[in-house]
Each structure stands twice: as C-alpha cells, then as structure tokens.
Amino acid sequence: MTDRKDKIKDYDIMLQKHIDKKDFIKINRTFKDREENISGFMLAITRQFILLQVDNEFMLDGYAIIPKDRFDSIRCNNYDKTFKRIYKEEGLLDTQYGFNQSLSLKSWHELFSDLKKLDYHVVIECEDKDDPDFVIGPIKRVTKDKVGVQYYDPTGKLDDKPTTLSYDDITIIKFGDRYSTTFKRHLRKSK
Template sequence: MKKSGIKEIVNRSINQRNLCRMFFRYDKHYWYYFPLYANDKLFLGAEEDDFIIDGYSIRRFVDVTKVQIKDDKCLEILKNEGIIESIKKPIVDISNWESVFNSLNSLNKNVIIEKESLNDDECEFVIGKIDKVYKNFVYIYHFDADGIWQEEPYKIHYTAITSVSFGTRYVEVFSKYLDELKINK
C-alpha cells in the first residue's frame, strides 16, 4: 500500500473516529488504533484490544505497510458500549520525537519506548521516566520487571524508536507499585 493512501485513510479516520487495522513492517500481526493526531511522519492513536482502550501509542508512518478501516460488529459494540465516545485526546505535540518527549515529560507519566523488529535480537524495550530531552535523543530512567530503577538513565536515539506508548494498563498499574526514583546528581 502506498504511503499516501495510508496517510489518507488515517487522516479520514481521525475526522470520522474510525477504528483502523494497522500493519507494520516489524510485526507479523496487526494492531487496532483509533487515530487521534497525525502529521507527515508520526501518528498518535488510542489502542483498542478486545473492547478496551489500552492507552496511546505514537508510531512512525514509515513503518506502516497497510491500513484498513474496521467496520463490523465489533465497531457496533464499541459504539453501543460508549467506548469510542470515552476516548480522550491527550495533549501531546507530535511534530517530532523531541516535542513528543517534551509533551510527555510535562504530563509526568512513565512511558514505554520500543525498537521493534521481526528479529527478536534487534528488539529493544525501555519502560520508565523521561529524564532529559534533546534534539536527537532522550534519556530515560528504566525500571526492570522487579520494579527496580536503574541507577543511570538510558540514552535512546530517536532514529532507533518505532513506538512510544503511555497510559497503558501495564505501565499505569506497574507505576503505582514502584518505589520513588532517587536521582543521584
């Protein structure tokens, strides 16, 4: 599918509140999103999974291989359950990755940053708190699966990022059980 066609469907879906089935070059499976914002490079969508909105993701158009508008019984259920109307549009500037991280940092929320690939050895996953934002990279304090904060932040170059997620069940629930991050300066 051509990028112009993908962007046209996403932009139309923003205005019409369509649910989109989206395919990415780094994943064999598709994802469901209600696109909320888009520009030429990035889009922000509310992720739908089994009649639940599970946070938001910002992804790159360059990674999208195909988009389809989902118009079936599931969409009818989402409408009747009031799920579509309940979607809030977060205030996030998606002009570029720097503005994304500055916006998310002002929300004071933990985030998930991923570098996704069909090759598991190339995948990266960082979850934690934004520390410092620069033009070409961001520093993130990561916490592990035991809820232990690392002592030094990770430096992540924007060119390595395929997605940034926030407000997901995983990050929101886990964050409630973390010790306070103590930064040694």
C-alpha cells in the same frame, strides 16, 4: 517529485477520513519477519506521526505513537467495523474516546518533552534491530536526537541510570496504559 507529494497528500486525506469517522483500524507492521500489529482508533496524524488510542480486548488502554514511516498498511474492513459497532454499543466511544491533553506531534524532541511534562511513563520499542529494545519508565532526558528513560524491570526496580535511545531506532511509543500507570505507583530504587 510532484507525483510522490500527491501520493503522500492522498494518503494523508485517507488517514484523516479514518479520524473524522472514528474508524476502528488495524495498523500492520513487520520487523525482521515478525508481525507487530496494533489496533484501535486513530486520533491524529502529522507529517511524522500517527497517534492511536489502543484497543485491548474491547477496552481502550492507553495510546501509541507510530512514526509514519514505520508501518506497512492500515486495515479498516468488516472485522474492524464490527469492533467499532461494539465499542459504540458499549458506550465506550462516548465516554473514553480521545486524548484531551496538549501533545506536540511535530518532532521527537517536542513529543518527548510534552510526555515528560505530563509525567507519563512510556514504553519505547525499537523493533527493527537484530536485538530489539523494550524500555519502560519515566522520561529523564530529552535531547535533539535521543531520549533517556529510567527503565524499571518486572519487579518494579528502577535502574540507576537512564537508558538512552536514538530517535532513529524508535518504532513505537506507548503511554497512558493500565500497566504503566499502575506500575508507576509501585516502583522502588535499586539498592
């Protein structure tokens, strides 16, 4: 058991070095033989989660939270160092890097409660299911083991009732991106 704890501690030290150095990284993830990778800057780690500021074609576009047990590996090679250099030369690391709000990464319940208080619309994915879930919308209910999100479709129509997702199924949460923050202003209730 001590060997496992030492490996986890060593891994966390390596992850913290990426944060301290503001490394651009790629998180490799595989679900049901599909790759679902994501890149950006790791901002924080806890026992349970990784907070990532997401890259979208040399723009910082929101944040992602990934459970620490829901990814395969982290890459930081010459490609990623080139991306960091470009972000730095474009001045984006000085002007857009970071997350300046209080967000608990201790438990699912605290995390979703904070995101709800901050009034973020979230994208929640459960990619490891035979029929993966993709839910976008405002957080309506947070319980000990589930979250309820009022889904909206691509026409901006809100569902009448929240979609409930079990924390055990969640593989990634995204928030603060241009898509959801813009769409949030143009939603309509179902008739």
